[in-house]
Amino acid sequence: MTLNELLPSLHALPRADKLRLIQLLAADVASEDGIAGANGDTTYPVWSPHEALDGAATLLRVLEQEKAAS
């Protein structure tokens, strides 16, 4: 199947599927070129406790307790 034959079907894809296709093709090209990078099959964890406000309050309380005891 040629690209010209595929194009009508690709254009008819929903927006989300088009984005997914772009990601897959970019990953394919990167893989063929031996470039390590982000691809759609890999999860990259973000180790960020940016909303751990309750935990932060707990730590402050522990610090205050130590200060009061010293």
Place this chain on the structure above:
Amino acid sequence: MTAHRFPYVQVDPSLGDASALPYMPITLTNGQQKIGASALVHSGAALNVLPYNLGIQLGVVWEQQTVPVALSGNLAASEARALLLTGQVADFLPVRLAFAWSRSNNVPVILGQVNFFMNFDVCFFRAQLLYEIRRAGSTED
């Protein structure tokens, strides 16, 4: 010392400056136990985080830490407990730092708002791949 500048560190040289992050050398002490660590200075983190293995290296016993700390995001999957350590950065005087000691090793040392940023003023110069630290309240150059 009133201010100290640190370079950003490329965590993945193949990605160059895209992977440059403000990792800072810090010495952590628990009683007589002392270790050097590389810590991520993270202004978006609500609190400090310590991976499990570093706590063990510092001689801390998990079962003796009784205060649970609620974490968020991916970190929420692992239990964490409050741990007080002493930290020293460059030639600054040591400060008491409170950590959420995670049961996971898959996390860097994170220095966040509580209470690293309560003790140090930090200014990031990302374009220059530098950041500057001084004790909170210090106005000298």
